Amino acid sequence: xxxxxxxxxSDHADLVFRNLRRMGLRPPTLDDAxxxxxxxxxxxxxxxxxxxxxxxWIIGIALRVASEHLRRQKRQAARHEPLDADVRDASQDPHExxxxxxxxxxxYAILAELDEAKRAVFILAEIExxxxxxxxxxxxxxxxxxxxxxxxxxxxxxxxxxxxxxxALWRNCRDI
Amino acid sequence: xxSELDRETxxxxxxxxxxxxRLSGAHRARLKAGVLGKVAAGVALPATVAAKSALTWVVVGxxxxxLAVGTVQLVRSPNEPQGTPTVAAARNVPSAARPPHLPTxxxxxxxxxxxxxxxxxxxxxxxxxxxxxxxxxxxxAPRNGxxxxxxxxxxxxxxxxxxxADLRAELDLMNALQAALRDGAAERADRLIREHxxxxxxxxxxxxxxxxxxxxxxxxxxxxxxxxxxxxxLASDSSSALAARVRASCATDAAAAADTNSARP
Numbered sequence: 001x002x003x004x005x006x007x008x009x010s011d012h013a014d015l016v017f018r019n020l021r022r023m024g025l026r027p028p029t030l031d032d033a034x035x036x037x038x039x040x041x042x043x044x045x046x047x048x049x050x051x052x053x054x055x056x057w058i059i060g061i062a063l064r065v066a067s068e069h070l071r072r073q074k075r076q077a078a079r080h081e082p083l084d085a086d087v088r089d090a091s092q093d094p095h096e097x098x099x100x101x102x103x104x105x106x107x108y109a110i111l112a113e114l115d116e117a118k119r120a121v122f123i124l125a126e127i128e129x130x131x132x133x134x135x136x137x138x139x140x141x142x143x144x145x146x147x148x149x150x151x152x153x154x155x156x157x158x159x160x161x162x163x164x165x166x167x168a169l170w171r172n173c174r175d176i
Numbered sequence: 177x178x179s180e181l182d183r184e185t186x187x188x189x190x191x192x193x194x195x196x197x198r199l200s201g202a203h204r205a206r207l208k209a210g211v212l213g214k215v216a217a218g219v220a221l222p223a224t225v226a227a228k229s230a231l232t233w234v235v236v237g238x239x240x241x242x243l244a245v246g247t248v249q250l251v252r253s254p255n256e257p258q259g260t261p262t263v264a265a266a267r268n269v270p271s272a273a274r275p276p277h278l279p280t281x282x283x284x285x286x287x288x289x290x291x292x293x294x295x296x297x298x299x300x301x302x303x304x305x306x307x308x309x310x311x312x313x314x315x316x317a318p319r320n321g322x323x324x325x326x327x328x329x330x331x332x333x334x335x336x337x338x339x340x341a342d343l344r345a346e347l348d349l350m351n352a353l354q355a356a357l358r359d360g361a362a363e364r365a366d367r368l369i370r371e372h373x374x375x376x377x378x379x380x381x382x383x384x385x386x387x388x389x390x391x392x393x394x395x396x397x398x399x400x401x402x403x404x405x406x407x408x409x410l411a412s413d414s415s416s417a418l419a420a421r422v423r424a425s426c427a428t429d430a431a432a433a434a435d436t437n438s439a440r441p
Contacts, residue, residue, distance in 0.1 A: 009208055009211075013199055013204050013207070013208070014198050014199050014204075017198070017199045018196055018198075021196070021197075022196075031207060031210075034207050035207055035210045035211050035214065036221075038207070038208070038211040039211055039214050039215065039219065039221060040221055042211060042212075042215050043215075043221055099195075100195035101195070101197075103191065103192045103195040104192060104195045104196045104197060106192065107189070107192035107193065107195075107196070126181065126186075126189060127189070127193055154180065154181050157181070157185065157189075158181060158182060158185045161185055161188060162343075162380055163380050165380075166343055166346070166347070166379075166380030166381055167380070167381065167384070169343070169347060170347055170350055170351075170381060170384065
């Protein structure tokens with residue numbers, strides 16, 4: 001049964017959005033990249049032969065689009081814009097909301113400390129939980145390279161998190 | 177794979193991914209309309225992506241099967257305790273519990289305490305104080321970090337465990353160092369800085385120690401040493417609040433010029 005773009009978009013828009021964000025894209029580049037990903041999906045959907053998971057195929061496209069837009073973003077002054085106001089959930093406790101936003105922001109900041117290749121592998125393995133062969137396919141590298149990048153990425157991620165946590169603890173206790 | 181994420185890091189990651197923003201309905205619809213508009217207008221695919229996407233997906237099938245029997249494993253350790261939360265579980269968090277906004281972009285040098293803190297820990301944190309503001313003659317009593325409620329029960333949200341013994345010892349030492357600076361006890365501060373360097377050569381608060389070196393040197397009137405430490409600090413961190421305090425110290429030309437001007441009759 002042929003895949004319908006509408007359904008594919010509906011099922012994967014959030015996945016693409018989060019992974020583009022994790023790779024380091026910010027508004028307004030983030031929106032441009034989202035559209036490029038689904039433009040590719042729309043054009044290529046008939047070529048998708050279901051020999052891999054649709055999610056894996058789409059993430060692969062998203063990472064390539066992200067890579068291109070990251071280069072573009074570096075050349076531009078980054079503009080930090082909030083997401084749509086209609087995302088706001090009025091029922092959520094403001095403190096919890098602020099805490100969650102800071103935690104997500106810290107996640108993105110730590111990921112940004114990894115180089116692009118390691119960041120991609122880390123996201124795919126530790127967050128999207130893809131298998132080694134799937135990751136190798138997405139990043140177009142062999143499995144040993146993937147394993148090596150992942151090992152380095154895990155080490156760096158844990159190191160930066162430990163450092164930030166120590167700073168936060170000290171701030172909570174003393175304030176610098 | 178021997179180098180897997182430790183449990184604490186994994187749990188923090190699970191919690192952080194659950195906190196990530198999601199697309200709003202309106203945003204999602206607007207982006208889709210944009211895509212369909214480009215399709216209708218016959219906008220070309222980005223060249224790089226178009227070429228790669230055509231190539232990559234031809235070679236998938238058998239290759240994946242062959243790789244799947246390889247020895248490299250990215251999955252978690254089989255001896256992991258049963259019931260350990262997984263990232264997959266985090267993705268099942270109801271959308272109502274998720275933050276609605278895309279966070280502003282932080283740098284790692286910005287304060288992110290609440291990214292680790294429980295509400296209680298955050299709300300009971302003492303008011304901000306500055307190492308840079310510690311001056312000779314200051315009378316604030318040193319505080320014992322171990323007796324501080326925030327130390328005794330540090331930011332222990334569901335994603336963060338208690339600090340280990342090394343980190344606790346390092347925090348205690350840094351607290352003592354800050355107290356010395358606040359008391360204007362530069363000699364004591366110097367001794368504690370040396371102790372930190374000896375005990376924690378790869379500590380988690382190395383930059384903070386370097387900032388303390390700047391302030392201790394300023395208290396002793398040793399501008400050359402303050403400048404060296406400030407240069408070292410600013411090479412690693414040029415944008416945080418602490419960096420601003422380092423810049424405002426005796427170590428910088430601007431601060432020195434201000435002192436000179438204010439000393440003129």
